[in-house]
Amino acid sequence: MNKMTPFHDVYSLISSEFLVAFRHRYEALNPLLFFVLVCLLFPLGIGPSPQLLNTIAPGIIWAAALLAILMSLSNVFRAEYDDGRLELMVLANHSLVLLTTIKLLAHWCLNVLPLILLSPIIASALGMSFDVQITLILSLLLGTPVLLLVGTTVSTLTLVIPQNGMLLALLVLPLYVPVLIFGTSAVNATAAGMSAAGPLYVLAALCVLSLTLSPFAIVSAIKIGVSQ
Amino acid sequence: MMKWLHTMASSAWFYRFSGKMIPWLMGIFGVLFLVGLYGGLVAAPADYQQGDAFRIIYIHVPAAWMSLFIYIVMAVYGFIALVWRIKLAEVLLISSAPIGAAFTFLALVTGSLWGKPMWGTWWSWDARLTSELLLLFLYWGVIGLYAAIEDKRTASRAVSILTLIGVVNIPIIHYSVEWWNTLHQGSSVTLTDKPSMATEMLIPLLVMATAFKVYYAISLLIRTRAELVEREPNSKWLKQVIEENNHE
Numbered sequence: 001m002n003k004m005t006p007f008h009d010v011y012s013l014i015s016s017e018f019l020v021a022f023r024h025r026y027e028a029l030n031p032l033l034f035f036v037l038v039c040l041l042f043p044l045g046i047g048p049s050p051q052l053l054n055t056i057a058p059g060i061i062w063a064a065a066l067l068a069i070l071m072s073l074s075n076v077f078r079a080e081y082d083d084g085r086l087e088l089m090v091l092a093n094h095s096l097v098l099l100t101t102i103k104l105l106a107h108w109c110l111n112v113l114p115l116i117l118l119s120p121i122i123a124s125a126l127g128m129s130f131d132v133q134i135t136l137i138l139s140l141l142l143g144t145p146v147l148l149l150v151g152t153t154v155s156t157l158t159l160v161i162p163q164n165g166m167l168l169a170l171l172v173l174p175l176y177v178p179v180l181i182f183g184t185s186a187v188n189a190t191a192a193g194m195s196a197a198g199p200l201y202v203l204a205a206l207c208v209l210s211l212t213l214s215p216f217a218i219v220s221a222i223k224i225g226v227s228q
Numbered sequence: 229m230m231k232w233l234h235t236m237a238s239s240a241w242f243y244r245f246s247g248k249m250i251p252w253l254m255g256i257f258g259v260l261f262l263v264g265l266y267g268g269l270v271a272a273p274a275d276y277q278q279g280d281a282f283r284i285i286y287i288h289v290p291a292a293w294m295s296l297f298i299y300i301v302m303a304v305y306g307f308i309a310l311v312w313r314i315k316l317a318e319v320l321l322i323s324s325a326p327i328g329a330a331f332t333f334l335a336l337v338t339g340s341l342w343g344k345p346m347w348g349t350w351w352s353w354d355a356r357l358t359s360e361l362l363l364l365f366l367y368w369g370v371i372g373l374y375a376a377i378e379d380k381r382t383a384s385r386a387v388s389i390l391t392l393i394g395v396v397n398i399p400i401i402h403y404s405v406e407w408w409n410t411l412h413q414g415s416s417v418t419l420t421d422k423p424s425m426a427t428e429m430l431i432p433l434l435v436m437a438t439a440f441k442v443y444y445a446i447s448l449l450i451r452t453r454a455e456l457v458e459r460e461p462n463s464k465w466l467k468q469v470i471e472e473n474n475h476e
Contacts, residue, residue, distance in 0.1 A: 150393070150397075153389075153393060154390065154393065157373065157386040157389060157390055158373065158376070158386075160377055160378075160379075160382060160386075161376045161377060164376070167372050167373065167376055170365065170368060170369050170372055171369040171372070171373060171390065173365070174362045174365040174366050174369065174397075174401070175393070175394075175397050175401075177362060177401055177404060177405065178397070178400045178401055178403075178404035181404040181405065181407065181408045182404060182407075185407070185408070202404075206400070213396070217389060217392075217393060220310070220389060221386070221389055224382060224385045224386055224389070227382075
């Protein structure tokens, strides 16, 4: 038993998250399909003019990614809260901050990363050129962790509310505005032939800020939810 | 220090103290409000560009200041509630939220009424307008979360955390929206520079701002008293207070 190092625990937690996702592999596809469908709605609603679509493509992809993450937020701790695993996590002799961070890392790899990998395909369908797509991917890689971390902090606060979808959107979306603005302005800057470094640096700063602060806020939110 | 804080934080002490304070505050508010209104609507000269339409700033600007001020005060209450577990701070926080939302709404409505003749539009996607609107949503979020959670102690703690998250985000939201677009005229009053406003226009504005702050205090005390009674309807202190009132 003395081989149970923290790294071993981290590894076993991540692998169990991936195993659970693999067992429910059709559910894991849902955020991806949602993302594609939302992106599809805009050309259908606005019309197929390539010029117009090219102008609004960054906004479409970012808004769709943002909504897909919002939809996936309620899954982060919901099952654990309902069947009592969350209480065991709190009682376990481990750093709850570490557990939370690992769980979010797994959630990001499973629900968000596929969507980022798919985004160039949608971007080309909307007429985005190659170098703009690279900025898009970079901005998504930096911005989506912020969305996930901030969103999870708020969604953990709403765990005690059974039907919380609408309320969660009301609470989370205003907080998503900065990421949306900097993400799309990075892409737009590249499309206009300017340097995207400024907004990307801001996104990186927001990413570091939320990575350092959010896990602690999430942990205190979990404790409130469990103590009730 | 902590002992003093805890005496202040007891429901009974607060209830008695606020009951004595409210009439005084109402008097101060009445005087300030009338002086401010007279100064703003009658005494101040008309603006050389905007004519009499500029006078809406005597409502608009203090309301906009209050909208941000109250959110920050709420975050302070939230911090106190989380760190020292003081129940009164929770009640003060949640009692502040509707007042703050009302001021934000007032700032938006008066701004849009002013914008129609001045900018020729009710609404423009300008940085300050948009961040004020987002602030309104943050207030609604606080109110909505508190209303949705049945157990009010849990609700208060959740709302405290939410307010702290919000207050970290407000500057980020503000600067991101500013980056995104700006058209609003620059601030006429700042703490560091000399205000770009005539003194006879500025004084009524500051008087009105103070009046609004006092109004917030009155409204907060009344709401907090009601919330305290609602939360602890059968408590000993409440029975005592009622008896005292009957004797008088």
